[in-house]
Each structure stands twice: as structure tokens, then as C-alpha cells.
Amino acid sequence: MGYHFTDLTRACHDDWRAYIEHDFVRNLGTGTLDDGAFRHYLQQDYLFLIHFARAYALAAYKSRTLADLRQAHEGLKAIVDVELGLHVGYCREWGISEEQLATLPEARATMAYTRYVLDTGNRGDLLDLHVALAPCLVGYGEIANWLNTQVFTVRGEANPYDAWIAMYESEEFQAAMHAELAWLDARLADVTPARFDELCAVFRDATRLEIDFWQMGLDRSL
Ligand SMILES: Cc1ncc(C[n+]2csc(CCO)c2C)c(N)n1
Numbered sequence: 034m035g036y037h038f039t040d041l042t043r044a045c046h047d048d049w050r051a052y053i054e055h056d057f058v059r060n061l062g063t064g065t066l067d068d069g070a071f072r073h074y075l076q077q078d079y080l081f082l083i084h085f086a087r088a089y090a091l092a093a094y095k096s097r098t099l100a101d102l103r104q105a106h107e108g109l110k111a112i113v114d115v116e117l118g119l120h121v122g123y124c125r126e127w128g129i130s131e132e133q134l135a136t137l138p139e140a141r142a143t144m145a146y147t148r149y150v151l152d153t154g155n156r157g158d159l160l161d162l163h164v165a166l167a168p169c170l171v172g173y174g175e176i177a178n179w180l181n182t183q184v185f186t187v188r189g190e191a192n193p194y195d196a197w198i199a200m201y202e203s204e205e206f207q208a209a210m211h212a213e214l215a216w217l218d219a220r221l222a223d224v225t226p227a228r229f230d231e232l233c234a235v236f237r238d239a240t241r242l243e244i245d246f247w248q249m250g251l252d253r254s255l
Pocket residue numbers: 078081082085112116168169170171173243246
């Protein structure tokens with residue numbers, strides 16, 4: 034007993050590295066990502082964010098303490114009031130209109146990932162839901178940090194994806210990631226080995242669905 038978040042990434046090491054170091058990520062770092070692939074990713078990410086907001090609403094419903102209810106409420110507000118607006122603005126810069134976003138077909142990879150998270154939260158408890166969301170919340174921060182340590186990464190105006198990296202390396206985002214890590218570490222500290230194995234299965238599934246999301250972007254698949 035006495036588990037930490039790093040025990041999840043260690044137990045799912047190969048899947049976790051395949052997610053963090055995916056070709057989509059490498060191509061963001063080098064600035065060579067096909068812009069059609071990036072646009073496809075941005076469009077599907079808009080749908081992803083809407084379902085992610087629903088997952089925060091589910092976290093509110095599953096909360097047993099006022100502190101957890103407040104945390105879920107803050108997350109829901111941040112996505113609905115701030116992040117979706119920022120995403121729409123960012124999409125506009127890449128030539129994707131709000132009308133286009135409103136009528137997008139949903140890719141199977143988006144459906145699979147978002148509905149998996151919602152189902153995991155529905156059948157399980159708040160910890161199951163947070164573990165299903167962890168590859169998203171913690172992974173993107175780790176991806177930005179990993180890119181910054183790679184010699185191939187191009188920063189500044191020479192890289193059209195520099196703003197994407199900057200968003201996830203920002204102090205604000207890194208602080209949110211560390212708050213989530215602290216929440217997970219506190220809960221994982223007293224789970225049994227059998228419960229840890231269950232959570233590991235959820236973490237692995239969600240990580241593999243993140244890999245599929247990158248691949249969907251590269252393949253522009255629906
Ligand atoms: C497929 C996919 N996975 C993760 C993220 C990152 N992300 C989405 S919502 C959120 C937390 C609220 O700020 C974070 C970190 C993404 N955009 N798309």
C-alpha cells in the first residue's frame with residue numbers, strides 16, 4: 034500500500050511512453066506536422082472538450098465532500114466559461130469557423146475516448162473518474178515538458194505549433210497539473226493492491242485511447 038501517481042505510469046510504462054512520445058507530438062515539436070492533421074485534431078478536440086465538461090459535471094455528482102464538489106464545479110466553469118471560448122478562437126486562427134465546429138461529425142476515436150471516461154465515472158467512484166481523466170490532465174503537461182527537453186524541438190516563430198506547446202508549459206497549466214497530481218497521490222496513498230490493479234486497468238485504457246486520438250489526427254480518420 035501507499036501508492037502514488039508514478040506507480041500508475043510505471044505499471045503502464047510502454048503505453049504511457051507511446052502516448053507522450055507519439056509521432057503527432059514529435060511532429061508538433063519539430064513543427065513539421067501536416068496542417069490538415071492539426072486542423073482535424075483541433076476540430077475533434079472541440080467535441081472532446083464538450084464531453085470533458087460533462088465529465089466534470091459527473092465529478093460534481095459523484096462528490097462526497099464539499100471540497101470535491103467545489104473542485105469539480107471550478108473545472109466545469111473553467112472549461113465552459115474560458116477554455117471552450119479560447120479553443121474556438123484558436124480554431125478561427127487555423128481557418129475553422131464556429132459554424133463548422135457546430136456541425137462536425139464525431140470521429141470514432143473521440144466517441145470511444147469520451148464515452149469511456151463517462152462510463153468509467155458512472156460505474157465507479159470519483160477516484161475511478163479522476164484516474165480516467167489523468168492521462169488528459171497530466172499527460173499534456175508532461176508532453177510539453179518532454180518536448181522542451183528534446184533537441185529536435187523548435188521553439189518560437191519558426192514553429193507554427195509553438196503556441197500549443199506554450200499553452201501546456203504555462204505556469205497556470207502546470208499548477209493545475211500539480212494540483213491534480215497531489216489530489217491523486219492523496220487518494221492513492223490508501224488503496225489496496227487489488228484496488229490499485231483496477232485503477233491501473235482504467236489508466237491503461239485511457240492512455241491507449243489518448244494514443245488513438247493522436248493517431249486519428251495523423252490519419253484524419255472519422
Ligand atoms: C484528446 C485530448 N486530451 C487531453 C487534452 C488536454 N486537456 C483537455 S481539457 C484539459 C483540462 C482542462 O483544462 C486538458 C489538459 C486535450 N485538449 N485533448
